[in-house]
Amino acid sequence: MSVVIRTSGDLDGPMSDTRRIRGALGPMARENRAALEKRHPAIFAGSRLGRAATTAIFAGLLGLLVFALWRLEFSFARIGAGIGQLLHFLTLMVPPSAGTWARFWLFLHSLGETVAIALLGTLAAAVLAFPLGFLAAKNVVAQRVLHFFARRFLDTIRGVDTLIWALIWINVVGLGPFAGILAIMSSDFGAFGKLFSEAIEAVDRKPIEGVASTGGSRLAEIRFGILPQILPVIAGQVLYYIESNTRSATIIGIVGAGGIGMFLSEAIRTLEWQQVSLLVAMILVAVAVIDQISSRIRFAIIGERRIET
Amino acid sequence: MPTTLPRLPEERLRPLAAAHAAAVREVRVKTLASFAVLAVVVVVAAWFAEVDIVKMASRIGTVGDYVGRIFTFDSGAHVGRPVIVAPGEWMWGLSHWARLIGDTLLIAYAGTLLGAVAAFFLSFMAARNLGRHPMVRVGVKRLLEFCRTVPELVFALIFVIAFGLGPMPGVLALAIHTTGALGKLFSEVVENVDMKPIEGTTATGGSWWQTVRFAVVPQVASNFASYALLRFEINVRGASVMGFVGAGGIGQDLIEAIRKFYYADVSAILVLIILTVMAIDLATERLRHHLIATEARA
Numbered sequence: 208m209s210v211v212i213r214t215s216g217d218l219d220g221p222m223s224d225t226r227r228i229r230g231a232l233g234p235m236a237r238e239n240r241a242a243l244e245k246r247h248p249a250i251f252a253g254s255r256l257g258r259a260a261t262t263a264i265f266a267g268l269l270g271l272l273v274f275a276l277w278r279l280e281f282s283f284a285r286i287g288a289g290i291g292q293l294l295h296f297l298t299l300m301v302p303p304s305a306g307t308w309a310r311f312w313l314f315l316h317s318l319g320e321t322v323a324i325a326l327l328g329t330l331a332a333a334v335l336a337f338p339l340g341f342l343a344a345k346n347v348v349a350q351r352v353l354h355f356f357a358r359r360f361l362d363t364i365r366g367v368d369t370l371i372w373a374l375i376w377i378n379v380v381g382l383g384p385f386a387g388i389l390a391i392m393s394s395d396f397g398a399f400g401k402l403f404s405e406a407i408e409a410v411d412r413k414p415i416e417g418v419a420s421t422g423g424s425r426l427a428e429i430r431f432g433i434l435p436q437i438l439p440v441i442a443g444q445v446l447y448y449i450e451s452n453t454r455s456a457t458i459i460g461i462v463g464a465g466g467i468g469m470f471l472s473e474a475i476r477t478l479e480w481q482q483v484s485l486l487v488a489m490i491l492v493a494v495a496v497i498d499q500i501s502s503r504i505r506f507a508i509i510g511e512r513r514i515e516t
Numbered sequence: 517m518p519t520t521l522p523r524l525p526e527e528r529l530r531p532l533a534a535a536h537a538a539a540v541r542e543v544r545v546k547t548l549a550s551f552a553v554l555a556v557v558v559v560v561a562a563w564f565a566e567v568d569i570v571k572m573a574s575r576i577g578t579v580g581d582y583v584g585r586i587f588t589f590d591s592g593a594h595v596g597r598p599v600i601v602a603p604g605e606w607m608w609g610l611s612h613w614a615r616l617i618g619d620t621l622l623i624a625y626a627g628t629l630l631g632a633v634a635a636f637f638l639s640f641m642a643a644r645n646l647g648r649h650p651m652v653r654v655g656v657k658r659l660l661e662f663c664r665t666v667p668e669l670v671f672a673l674i675f676v677i678a679f680g681l682g683p684m685p686g687v688l689a690l691a692i693h694t695t696g697a698l699g700k701l702f703s704e705v706v707e708n709v710d711m712k713p714i715e716g717t718t719a720t721g722g723s724w725w726q727t728v729r730f731a732v733v734p735q736v737a738s739n740f741a742s743y744a745l746l747r748f749e750i751n752v753r754g755a756s757v758m759g760f761v762g763a764g765g766i767g768q769d770l771i772e773a774i775r776k777f778y779y780a781d782v783s784a785i786l787v788l789i790i791l792t793v794m795a796i797d798l799a800t801e802r803l804r805h806h807l808i809a810t811e812a813r814a
Contacts, residue, residue, distance in 0.1 A: 236719075236720040236721050237721050266630060271625065271788055272626060272629050272630075273626070274627055275622040275626040276626060276687075278619065278622055278683075279619065279622060279623065279626065279683040279684060279764065280682060280683065280684065281684055282684075285680065285684065286679070288679075289568075289675070289678040289679035289680070289685075292676075292677075292678040292679075293674070293675075296607065296674070296677075306550065320565055322561070323560075323561035323562070323564040324565055325555070325567060326558070326561045327558065327562060327567065328559050330558065362794060362797070363790055363794075366753070366790040366793035366794055366797075367786065367789070367790060368753045368756055368757045368790065370757040370760060371756070371757060373781065373787075374771065375582070375774070375775045377580055378569070378774070379578050379582055380572065380575050380577050382671055383566060383805055384566055384567075384571070385565065385566060385567055385571075410690060418576060448808075455667065457667055457670075458667045458669045460672065460698075461669060461673070461760065461761065462760060462771075465565065471670060472673055472761075473671075475670075475673045475677065476677075483674070487666060487670070490550040490665070490666070491662070491666070494665050495665075500532070
């Protein structure tokens with residue numbers, strides 16, 4: 208007799224087992240279905256109230272969807288025509304090409320610009336949000352009014368989309384990647400402030416008490432009691448945001464705030480479909496590479512822990 | 517109670533102190549090295565992105581100017597005074613803007629629901645534990661990855677050309693991006709379900725779809741709903757800028773106000789957007805806590 212030890216990687220296992228059982232048990236159960244239904248009436252009937260509630264929720268969701276589609280002027284004729292157009296565009300997209308080499312280098316440079324915008328914007332946001340995270344943490348600043356206003360301030364900043372920030376910053380510093388950095392910085396500042404303060408609120412009290420018991424000052428408590436606990440968490444979050452900001456940085460160029468988005472929107476608007484497919488492919492590759500690098504660093508810093516976002 | 521701490525003799529203390537110093541030095545060197553790498557990366561990135569600190573320093577005052585200006589009337593009877601003195605005048609387009617914000621919410625809603633439905637069906641195909649053919653699984657996974665990596669605004673730009681201006685391309689763009697984002701989260705939830713109900717259903721002769729319906733869906737429904745609500749919150753923000761590329765909602769009016777320097781309108785629309793986003797955040801948070809509570813009870 209042999210014993211099979213199933214490793215966690217063998218996820219298909221149970222299903223193939225049951226497939227074998229199904230061959231024997233299934234027909235038997237189907238034959239006796241009437242008898243089974245008589246023996247366990249409660250299981251087959253289900254809860255009528257629960258079913259009514261589910262139906263009501265789905266009817267409500269569907270009703271609102273129908274209203275939305277009517278209000279937003281959906282028409283099947285337009286969808287059909289549009290899909291035909293899209294398929295036509297797809298045939299025009301192959302093979303991806305920049306036209307000239309000079310243009311390809313321009314694309315590559317703007318892709319680098321995009322990554323730079325994401326990196327600098329996220330780092331600047333983290334540096335600015337760091338002190339505010341302490342202000343918004345209940346266990347550092349036990350001042351309810353200050354705490355409330357810090358939180359609301361962060362919520363307000365978070366409510367504005369990156370692209371809106373980009374438009375506002377363009378008015379201040381002019382067109383170009385610098386406005387993009389400031390836009391990413393502004394929208395992430397709110398998110399980081401909230402995440403950092405939550406990380407600070409979740410720290411273990413004991414190291415802080417330890418520092419206090421040896422006569423450490425309030426500042427020493429933060430430096431030696433809190434910082435060592437939150438730094439890995441914060442580093443993980445910052446890396447995760449650099450990753451996701453690479454994606455958002457690709458679009459801020461649409462409004463003129465630098466990066467590859469400018470070329471992308473230009474190519475779409477002038478119907479240069481071969482360039483569009485090349486640019487999209489470049490973005491996909493860049494995002495995949497950044498994903499790989501940052502998850503490597505992240506795991507090196509914090510191990511395979513789940514990041515709360 | 518006074519106690520005297522025993523002090524080790526000097527010759528035993530020295531190697532201990534040296535070992536401690538070496539350990540501390542090692543950590544310091546590592547930290548310094550990583551900061552040095554980071555500094556180099558930042559400098560290279562700043563050079564790439566044409567960061568000009570001098571220009572920034574000279575322009576930093578204009579930030580305050582701009583904020584001050586958007587909260588001041590630039591025309592009409594109250595010209596030069598802060599917008600708060602005449603809220604009616606400030607919010608002159610309220611009924612128009614409110615309708616557009618309603619449209620924005622509907623775009624977000626329709627996009628989220630359509631995307632969530634697509635993600636729902638695709639997630640079972642992408643999950644490792646439901647025994648679909650590996651080719652199907654990998655194909656679906658790649659498709660979802662593509663959908664969530666291409667930003668929704670890029671889809672919107674292309675759809676506006678294919679389907680014409682208006683909210684419809686906005687809804688479709690959000691739906692596709694939502695399919696990708698939720699499909700990944702959904703399939704992760706499915707991969708973590710308890711396998712016993714699945715074995716039970718297959719053992720009684722259930723087909724693949726019956727297994728999904730009776731063994732998997734009851735386990736994942738509340739989690740799915742919670743993720744979909746979170747996505748709705750994100751999509752409201754996304755829908756607010758769809759108008760920038762002509763895909764409906766409040767964005768169209770906002771970009772016009774910003775580009776044409778209608779300062780007071782900019783602040784009015786921004787305040788309305790922020791209030792809406794906050795209200796939606798609060799409402800969905802309530803609903804999600806409620807969902808998590810029902811899950812805990814079940």
